Amino acid sequence: MDTNTHTEVQRYYGKELESSADLKTTACCTADEVPGYAKALLANIHDEVLQRYYGCGLVLPEALNGLRVLDLGCGAGRDVYLLSALVGAEGSVVGVDMTPEQLAVAQRHQEFHTKAFGYDQSNVDFLEANIEKLEATDLEDNSFDLIVSNCVINLAVDKGAVLRSAYRLLKPGGEMYFSDIYADRRIPEHLVSDPVLYGECLAGALYWNDFEQIAKESGFHDPRLLKREPVEVTDPDLRLKLGALRFNSATFRLFRLAGLEAGRENYGQQAVYRGTIAEHPEQFRLDEQYQFQRGQATAICGNTYRLLRHTRFMAYFDLLGDDSVHLGEFTDTKPAELEPGQADKPLAGGCC
Numbered sequence: 001m002d003t004n005t006h007t008e009v010q011r012y013y014g015k016e017l018e019s020s021a022d023l024k025t026t027a028c029c030t031a032d033e034v035p036g037y038a039k040a041l042l043a044n045i046h047d048e049v050l051q052r053y054y055g056c057g058l059v060l061p062e063a064l065n066g067l068r069v070l071d072l073g074c075g076a077g078r079d080v081y082l083l084s085a086l087v088g089a090e091g092s093v094v095g096v097d098m099t100p101e102q103l104a105v106a107q108r109h110q111e112f113h114t115k116a117f118g119y120d121q122s123n124v125d126f127l128e129a130n131i132e133k134l135e136a137t138d139l140e141d142n143s144f145d146l147i148v149s150n151c152v153i154n155l156a157v158d159k160g161a162v163l164r165s166a167y168r169l170l171k172p173g174g175e176m177y178f179s180d181i182y183a184d185r186r187i188p189e190h191l192v193s194d195p196v197l198y199g200e201c202l203a204g205a206l207y208w209n210d211f212e213q214i215a216k217e218s219g220f221h222d223p224r225l226l227k228r229e230p231v232e233v234t235d236p237d238l239r240l241k242l243g244a245l246r247f248n249s250a251t252f253r254l255f256r257l258a259g260l261e262a263g264r265e266n267y268g269q270q271a272v273y274r275g276t277i278a279e280h281p282e283q284f285r286l287d288e289q290y291q292f293q294r295g296q297a298t299a300i301c302g303n304t305y306r307l308l309r310h311t312r313f314m315a316y317f318d319l320l321g322d323d324s325v326h327l328g329e330f331t332d333t334k335p336a337e338l339e340p341g342q343a344d345k346p347l348a349g350g351c352c
């Protein structure tokens with residue numbers, strides 16, 4: 001990593017900012033709507049941890065019980081502790097950050113959260129490290145079910161290194177679920193070297209298409225955009241500097257999956273959500289394109305079939321069809337008409 005950028009980011013998060021109120025833009029700390037079950041858990045998180053939350057999205061994937069999770073750039077640990085509650089005593093969460101002051105806040109309240117969530121022992125670990133050099137840590141390949149990150153990768157100089165490590169550390173079928181800031185065009189060099197714009201998570205932001213390319217080169221062949229919203233830059237001086245540049249905060253899901261195709265292909269396959277993820281009894285949103293209603297057959301492309309078949313989501317879906325007959329390009333996500341009785345005969349899907 002570029003040493004100056006590295007030092008400046010550490011200074012910004014370790015010394016300059018004391019709480020989210022010190023931020024100059026809404027890039028970090030965008031207000032995603034928090035569902036009721038997570039609100040109840042957030043109420044158990046220590047105030048000091050909450051005050052030093054600088055995320056830009058809600059890192060709250062579904063079906064977390066028992067998972068081993070890694071948080072890249074965990075900061076003061078808000079998401080680590082939220083996920084610690086959700087993975088349960090059988091699961092665990094490792095938070096990695098390079099800024100000692102941020103980690104000190106997280107670690108100071110470890111025992112507090114162990115008690116708050118009713119655990120006999122903490123299911124959380126923190127590690128001081130550079131997420132662009134994770135090969136220098138003793139984190140093992142193929143060892144995490146889920147990797148999350150919240151408003152961090154934009155701050156990394158070598159974003160490809162972060163994604164390549166994430167791919168390597170995930171188990172096959174594992175997911176990287178992360179929120180970050182993206183730009184509508186490549187950021188000019190003179191803005192990248194502005195320490196405030198960089199520290200505020202704007203000047204290091206990737207242009208959308210460059211992100212997709214880097215993700216694919218890192219092994220994540222079919223990135224799924226879950227949601228995005230515009231970031232407001234209200235400070236008039238910063239707005240002037242940025243000119244026509246516009247930013248979005250967005251949440252992507254990347255899956256470590258073999259055999260994905262370059263495009264969306266139609267094999268006439270369908271998926272029926274069973275409604276069995278406790279927090280999502282009626283519907284499950286996979287990404288911007290796919291929202292599954294409980295008990296309703298939805299037409300899916302070949303890659304989505306593979307995704308649901310080979311990830312933890314397999315336990316919550318009945319999958320219909322196979323890939324023996326190719327029907328051309330996939331264009332439709334409207335629920336397809338089923339043959340009578342077909343919904344009762346899943347061809348693949350969760351165990352039990």
Ligand SMILES: C[S@@+](CC[C@H](N)C(=O)[O-])C[C@H]1O[C@@H](n2cnc3c(N)ncnc32)[C@H](O)[C@@H]1O
Binds near residue numbers: 130
């Ligand atoms: C915007 S804050 C977000 C922190 C946390 N995810 C949250 O939501 O509160 C960015 C964090 O990323 C960390 N960070 C930035 N670049 C990093 C790197 N290359 N390696 C490790 N941590 C990094 C910073 O130290 C800081 O704590």
